[in-house]
Amino acid sequence: xxxxxxxxxxxxxxxxxxxxxNLYIITAVALFVxxxxxxxxxxxxxxxxxxxxxxxxxxxxxxxxxxxxxxxxLATTAVMWYFLRKYVRLHLWAFVANFVLFLLGALCIIAxxxxxxxxxxxxFLYPLPxxxxxxxxxxxxxxxxxxxxxxxxxxxxxxxDAAAGIIKVHGNLGRALGLQWLFGxxxxxxxxxxxxASTMVIITNSLGILAGAVVLVxxxxxxxxxxxxxxxxxxxNLIYWFGHMYINATIYMGxxxxxxxxxxxxxxxxxxxxxxxxxWAVSTVFVVVVFPHxxxxxxxxxxxxxxxxxxxxxxxxxxxFLVTAYGALTNIYRSNIRWTMPSRLMILSMFGWxxxxxxxxxxxxxxxxxxxxxxxxxxGHFHFYILLGVxxxxxxxxxxxxxxxxxxxxxxxxxxxxxxxFLIGGLIFVFGFLDGGRVSVPRRMAEHLQAWTFTDKIGxxxxxxxxxxxxxxxxxxxxxxxxxxSPSPGVVGVGTTNAAG
Amino acid sequence: MILQNVVWTIALVGMGLVALGFIHVIIQAGxxxxxxxxxxxxxxxxxxxxxxxxxxxVGFVAGSWATLRHFPIPPQHDTLDAQQVVDVVGRQWxxxxxxxxxxxxxxxxxxxxxxxxxxxxxxxxxxxLIVTQSQAMPGYTNKLLHTxxxxxxxxxxxxxxxxxxxxxxxxxxxxxxxxxE
Numbered sequence: 307x308x309x310x311x312x313x314x315x316x317x318x319x320x321x322x323x324x325x326x327x328n329l330y331i332i333t334a335v336a337l338f339v340x341x342x343x344x345x346x347x348x349x350x351x352x353x354x355x356x357x358x359x360x361x362x363x364x365x366x367x368x369x370x371x372x373x374x375x376x377x378x379x380l381a382t383t384a385v386m387w388y389f390l391r392k393y394v395r396l397h398l399w400a401f402v403a404n405f406v407l408f409l410l411g412a413l414c415i416i417a418x419x420x421x422x423x424x425x426x427x428x429x430f431l432y433p434l435p436x437x438x439x440x441x442x443x444x445x446x447x448x449x450x451x452x453x454x455x456x457x458x459x460x461x462x463x464x465x466x467d468a469a470a471g472i473i474k475v476h477g478n479l480g481r482a483l484g485l486q487w488l489f490g491x492x493x494x495x496x497x498x499x500x501x502x503a504s505t506m507v508i509i510t511n512s513l514g515i516l517a518g519a520v521v522l523v524x525x526x527x528x529x530x531x532x533x534x535x536x537x538x539x540x541x542x543n544l545i546y547w548f549g550h551m552y553i554n555a556t557i558y559m560g561x562x563x564x565x566x567x568x569x570x571x572x573x574x575x576x577x578x579x580x581x582x583x584x585x586w587a588v589s590t591v592f593v594v595v596v597f598p599h600x601x602x603x604x605x606x607x608x609x610x611x612x613x614x615x616x617x618x619x620x621x622x623x624x625x626x627f628l629v630t631a632y633g634a635l636t637n638i639y640r641s642n643i644r645w646t647m648p649s650r651l652m653i654l655s656m657f658g659w660x661x662x663x664x665x666x667x668x669x670x671x672x673x674x675x676x677x678x679x680x681x682x683x684x685x686g687h688f689h690f691y692i693l694l695g696v697x698x699x700x701x702x703x704x705x706x707x708x709x710x711x712x713x714x715x716x717x718x719x720x721x722x723x724x725x726x727x728f729l730i731g732g733l734i735f736v737f738g739f740l741d742g743g744r745v746s747v748p749r750r751m752a753e754h755l756q757a758w759t760f761t762d763k764i765g766x767x768x769x770x771x772x773x774x775x776x777x778x779x780x781x782x783x784x785x786x787x788x789x790x791x792s793p794s795p796g797v798v799g800v801g802t803t804n805a806a807g
Numbered sequence: 808m809i810l811q812n813v814v815w816t817i818a819l820v821g822m823g824l825v826a827l828g829f830i831h832v833i834i835q836a837g838x839x840x841x842x843x844x845x846x847x848x849x850x851x852x853x854x855x856x857x858x859x860x861x862x863x864x865v866g867f868v869a870g871s872w873a874t875l876r877h878f879p880i881p882p883q884h885d886t887l888d889a890q891q892v893v894d895v896v897g898r899q900w901x902x903x904x905x906x907x908x909x910x911x912x913x914x915x916x917x918x919x920x921x922x923x924x925x926x927x928x929x930x931x932x933x934x935x936l937i938v939t940q941s942q943a944m945p946g947y948t949n950k951l952l953h954t955x956x957x958x959x960x961x962x963x964x965x966x967x968x969x970x971x972x973x974x975x976x977x978x979x980x981x982x983x984x985x986x987x988e
Binding site for chain 2: 638644
């Protein structure tokens with residue numbers, strides 16, 4: 307069971323471990339600000355508040371997409387590592403190797419976009435990377451793909467190290483997931499939720515990365531040997547299998563922060579249960595097989611895949627609503643919680659995830675997809691659960707860690723101002739997109755009709771607020787992480803947990 | 808009934824219910840509870856969770872049945888016997904459509920493909936809302952059935968990003984009233 311001690315000794319960061327964690331987090335928050343600025347510029351361009359040539363727009367869109375997905379993965383990998391290392395042995399070299407490969411991959415991606423002119427977006431949908439028609443060359447696409455391969459190898463190294471550590475302690479991945487308790491038996495109350503979630507991520511995202519590696523290598527072969535032609539439908543399936551799992555893994559890595567930290571802030575135990583194990587077992591399968599909902603408008607796709615895409619999309623809501631969000635709310639209910647930055651961000655992240663999947667589930671319905679597919683409804687729902695869900699999960703750990711420096715959860719006047727700016731800005735921003743979807747505004751489009759600019763302007767206003775809040779968060783977190791650690795271990799019991807808040 | 812408005816309403820109600828649940832718990836969160844109250848609220852929470860499961864499960868089954876009973880995508884390997892057929896080819900960055908005029912009131916079969924990269928064949932009604940769409944994928948022909956209820960000038964807009972000329976990749980389809988109307 308997760309500790310009720312606010313800052314337990316086994317989470318203390320010192321020496322190289324602290325340096326590695328700081329590198330991850332400071333890089334992540336700096337990149338979040340930069341990528342959000344790019345997003346803001348694009349929304350303002352669509353709103354016609356500033357002028358931008360289409361080629362620059364699509365380069366920025368490629369950077370924003372690849373940059374945000376990669377940065378979210380970086381930040382949530384740090385979340386998983388931070389907690390999992392308490393329960394299994396993780397090697398620092400694997401954690402650092404992932405960071406180094408991420409940086410190398412990011413450099414390739416940045417060079418491919420801003421030097422080579424790459425503009426085939428983060429999805430590199432075959433055969434667009436070799437059809438730049440003067441905007442980009444096939445070589446720049448190859449460099450972009452090389453960047454992805456480097457980042458993917460880094461993630462795999464980290465997952466393999468984590469898998470080895472988990473298997474050493476729990477015997478195999480099935481036992482780590484708690485499958486032995488699904489149908490009966492006494493559940494070990496000390497079986498860590500962090501291990502269950504990490505195991506799910508290792509299984510699913512390793513499969514996703516391998517699918518990505520296959521399609522990346524196939525695409526690279528096509529770039530250098532154009533006579534080798536790929537099947538566009540197979541390539542698209544592999545791309546979305548990889549892309550969907552890679553971004554979904556960030557949610558499941560990020561939520562570990564909630565399982566671990568929430569009980570410390572509420573002072574109430576947050577025990578493991580059979581519904582919890584069922585939800586993670588089911589989610590493991592669902593995440594692997596849900597990707598066909600990205601191909602509902604590809605009618606050449608076998609019918610059973612489209613049906614599976616819809617049914618699993620709907621079914622995926624059960625674990626989120628009934629177990630994770632509901633469990634968090636039950637833990638908070640009448641807990642006498644004191645609101646500080648980590649606890650505020652945790653409840654926000656649960657809301658962002660649970661509310662954001664409502665429009666996502668609707669979009670996963672074939673009939674609705676025929677009107678909403680590739681409209682702004684799509685960025686509307688995924689920004690909802692990523693910006694207000696996953697990012698908030700990662701930020702909650704970051705604020706928690708800087709709190710450990712002072713032995714008290716952060717709750718300054720500026721924090722109290724920053725949080726509502728982030729929340730309100732985020733809601734305005736995502737509802738700008740969702741309303742754009744309602745009126746059929748296409749996504750991923752540089753030039754917007756005048757009739758579409760109202761929602762673009764609303765979205766831009768929200769984005770300005772989000773960028774301002776994130777800029778403040780980034781400075782606050784960076785300064786907090788660079789402060790020397792507090793001299794005392796900061797072992798604060800449950801009784802004083804709330805007082806500390 | 809406009810599909811987009813129905814979806815918008817369902818989404819707002821769903822997100823609103825989630826928000827209400829969170830607001831209720833947040834209001835209660837600052838209050839302390841003794842052991843008895845905690846035990847009672849835990850029992851209530853479990854009962855509510857079971858009811859929520861039942862409600863969501865019924866919605867899941869009923870919704871799946873209602874939306875999949877008549878499968879929305881026509882069979883791709885059968886002859887569809889539509890009275891009107893429009894062949895559509897997308898290429899960077901234009902649409903080739905034959906013919907460019909169809910009649911309202913009877914079903915139209917669109918046979919959609921691409922010469923180069925993936926495109927999105929989206930039909931916008933004169934009021935600016937999407938009425939239907941399909942992907943245009945190289946190497947495949949997607950068959951899309953649609954019956955236009957209203958005559959007018961419909962816009963075909965590419966909805967799958969396909970490079971620099973993606974936004975201007977559009978054309979028009981004339982839908983005329985059937986004879987006798």
